[in-house]
Amino acid sequence: NAGVTQTPKFRILKIGQSMTLQCTQDMNHNYMYWYRQDPGMGLKLIYYSVGAGITDKGEVPNGYNVSRSTTEDFPLRLELAAPSQTSVYFCASRPRQGGNTIYFGEGSWLTVV
Amino acid sequence: EDKVVQSPLSLVVHEGDTVTLNCSYEVTNFRSLLWYKQEKKAPTFLFMLTSSGIEKKSGRLSSILDKKELFSILNITATQTGDSAVYLCVLGAGGATNKLIFGTGTLLAVQP
Numbered sequence: 001n002a003g004v005t006q007t008p009k010f011r012i013l014k015i016g017q018s019m020t021l022q023c024t025q026d027m028n029h030n031y032m033y034w035y036r037q038d039p040g041m042g043l044k045l046i047y048y049s050v051g052a053g054i055t056d057k058g059e060v061p062n063g064y065n066v067s068r069s070t071t072e073d074f075p076l077r078l079e080l081a082a083p084s085q086t087s088v089y090f091c092a093s094r095p096r097q098g099g100n101t102i103y104f105g106e107g108s109w110l111t112v113v
Numbered sequence: 114e115d116k117v118v119q120s121p122l123s124l125v126v127h128e129g130d131t132v133t134l135n136c137s138y139e140v141t142n143f144r145s146l147l148w149y150k151q152e153k154k155a156p157t158f159l160f161m162l163t164s165s166g167i168e169k170k171s172g173r174l175s176s177i178l179d180k181k182e183l184f185s186i187l188n189i190t191a192t193q194t195g196d197s198a199v200y201l202c203v204l205g206a207g208g209a210t211n212k213l214i215f216g217t218g219t220l221l222a223v224q225p
Contacts, residue, residue: 033213042201042217043156090155101147102203102213104155 002026006091006105013081013112021076021108023091029103030096032074033058034066036087037107043090049074050096081112115140117204119216127224130192134219136202137184145205146185148176151218152198159187159200192223 004025013019025032030051035043035058045058049068063085065077074093078085091105120135138146145163149156160169162178162185169176173192178185189196199218206212 035215043215045213101158101161102149102156104157106155 004091004093004103004105006089006108008108009106010109011111013078013110015081015083015112017081018077018079019081019110020078021089021091021110023074023076023105024072025074025091025093025103026072027093027095027103028071029093030071031094032068033092033102034064034074034076035090035092036060036085037090038087046076046089078110083112086110086112115204115206115212115214117202117214117216119200119202119219121219122217123220123222125222125224126192128193130223131188131190132192132221134187134189134200134202134221135184136186136216138202138204138214139183140204140206140214142206143180143204146178147203147205148185148187149201149203150198151201156201189221192221194223194225197221197223 007022033048034046037043044060046060046064047058047066049055052068052071055066055068068074089108092102094102117138145161147161148159150159160176165180173190176187199220201218202216204214
């Protein structure tokens with residue numbers, strides 16, 4: 001069972017570069033999320049989506065963009081990478097029905113230098 | 114404003130000790146409360162609580178919810194070094210957005 005798959009696992013970016021973190025889930029979940037986790041801090045919501053074609057900002061959306069063209073995929077784009085975006089990024093999903101159990105991807109470690 | 118507060122922020126114990134982690138919350142539209150264990154990777158699911166007073170158990174771990182006093186506790190008995198992790202309390206809110214609100218976690222270190 002694949003669950004939630006994130007790529008890449010590790011990436012080093014230079015300031016000003018752009019990149020996309022990919023996230024896909026094969027559980028037909030409606031809700032998908034992107035979080036970032038800084039050292040010693042809790043997870044902070046960047047963007048979320050309640051279904052294909054619908055996205056919304058979370059707590060810390062600045063510097064990021066998302067799209068949700070299909071139920072399965074929820075890519076996160078960094079347009080102009082900044083050192084403040086050095087973090088671990090987690091994609092997550094959950095079904096609309098059946099409770100709030102969240103399924104996480106394994107995380108993407110991003111360093112901006 | 115919906116929020117989750119965990120205490121203590123960190124805790125150091127010796128193997129065999131029993132620990133209690135606390136999670137208090139405020140929410141407009143409660144749906145569920147979840148506990149996760151996070152080591153060096155993604156959080157892994159422990160419990161989901163929706164009803165007051167019903168203890169959930171899994172091995173040495175147990176958790177209970179009090180919806181009147183707005184808190185939950187996570188107990189770990191006979192701790193082992195493998196229990197060392199950050200324990201996250203997550204509040205599931207209902208309504209149109211179905212938000213998930215994360216606490217900052219309790220860092221548990223179990224020493225041999």
